[in-house]
Amino acid sequence: MRHLVLDLDLAMGTPGSDIDDGFALAVALGDPTVTVDLVTTVNGNTDVETATALTLELLRRLEREDVPVHRGAAGPLLRTSSRKGTVPADLAARAPQPGIAAVVLVEHVLAHPGEITLVAVGPLTNVALALRLHPEFAASLGALVIMGGVYGGHTHRADMPGEFNVWSDPEAAQIVLTSGVRARWVGLDVTQQVLMTRAEALELAASERPFASFAGEHTVAWIDHLHEGRQDPGDSCPLHDPLAVVAVLQPELLMWRDAYVQVELGDRARGVMVTDYDRAGSGLTANAQIAVAVNAAAARELILARIGEH
Numbered sequence: 001m002r003h004l005v006l007d008l009d010l011a012m013g014t015p016g017s018d019i020d021d022g023f024a025l026a027v028a029l030g031d032p033t034v035t036v037d038l039v040t041t042v043n044g045n046t047d048v049e050t051a052t053a054l055t056l057e058l059l060r061r062l063e064r065e066d067v068p069v070h071r072g073a074a075g076p077l078l079r080t081s082s083r084k085g086t087v088p089a090d091l092a093a094r095a096p097q098p099g100i101a102a103v104v105l106v107e108h109v110l111a112h113p114g115e116i117t118l119v120a121v122g123p124l125t126n127v128a129l130a131l132r133l134h135p136e137f138a139a140s141l142g143a144l145v146i147m148g149g150v151y152g153g154h155t156h157r158a159d160m161p162g163e164f165n166v167w168s169d170p171e172a173a174q175i176v177l178t179s180g181v182r183a184r185w186v187g188l189d190v191t192q193q194v195l196m197t198r199a200e201a202l203e204l205a206a207s208e209r210p211f212a213s214f215a216g217e218h219t220v221a222w223i224d225h226l227h228e229g230r231q232d233p234g235d236s237c238p239l240h241d242p243l244a245v246v247a248v249l250q251p252e253l254l255m256w257r258d259a260y261v262q263v264e265l266g267d268r269a270r271g272v273m274v275t276d277y278d279r280a281g282s283g284l285t286a287n288a289q290i291a292v293a294v295n296a297a298a299a300r301e302l303i304l305a306r307i308g309e310h
């Protein structure tokens with residue numbers, strides 16, 4: 001049995017909010033080949049207090065309140081964050097476990113050297129803090145899988161030139177890239193190929209299973225939000241974060257390439273990942289594995305199957 005820790009900036013549960021962190025958590029909890037040891041939360045899609053409250057609520061809906069949740073970083077390492085979220089008015093208040101996420105990550109990984117796969121699907125603030133807290137954390141990780149970055153293309157957004165998770169805290173991404181951990185990075189190059197359609201969301205919403213129905217309803221609302229005011233007639237949403245979990249469950253569904261990656265820290269190109277696949281004669285050593293292709297149909301089928309089982 002493989003042991004996972006998920007680091008999330010979960011916003012699912014507020015109508016019109018991103019659903020993919022919630023899907024990532026549900027897919028991991030629904031797979032019989034892994035166990036989720038604990039969950040940490042981080043500022044990103046929403047503020048960390050809201051992310052923590054929504055994570056606890058989602059675990060209740062998944063009937064997995066036994067999974068410990070630890071609140072993490074309230075903002076990026078060096079920058080300010082303006083994203084604030086809301087929780088439904090009828091949400092029952094629940095307290096996370098004591099202990100700051102980065103400290104808990106260090107303690108858990110060092111107690112189980114080589115056994116823990118950390119899946120980070122939000123800004124990398126908690127991961128960077130853990131790497132800075134203890135010199136043995138990097139070497140003690142079994143694996144690190146990250147949803148973040150774009151490597152073969154661009155975001156085509158002047159206000160957010162890098163992918164959101166990396167753009168939110170590029171200094172944290174730099175710490176990860178220079179830590180000696182050769183993480184697997186699942187970026188927009190592949191996640192934007194794994195789409196859930198409105199028809200699939202409506203089918204989930206009609207399910208008799210409580211969580212599947214909840215997930216379908218919120219996915220429809222998220223698709224509406226994504227395409228509101230846009231000229232394109234899009235009728236789907238990418239499944240970014242759950243693909244990072246799929247990369248653990250069935251890594252053969254993705255094609256990987258070793259690369260040397262640097263992250264831009266300046267404002268004009270903030271969060272852009274400068275990627276060198278062909279390092280011949282450069283003297284550079286690969287510090288990352290990049291997902292460059294995906295069996296999108298198989299990945300989507302696995303994700304929807306796991307969601308539909310809850």
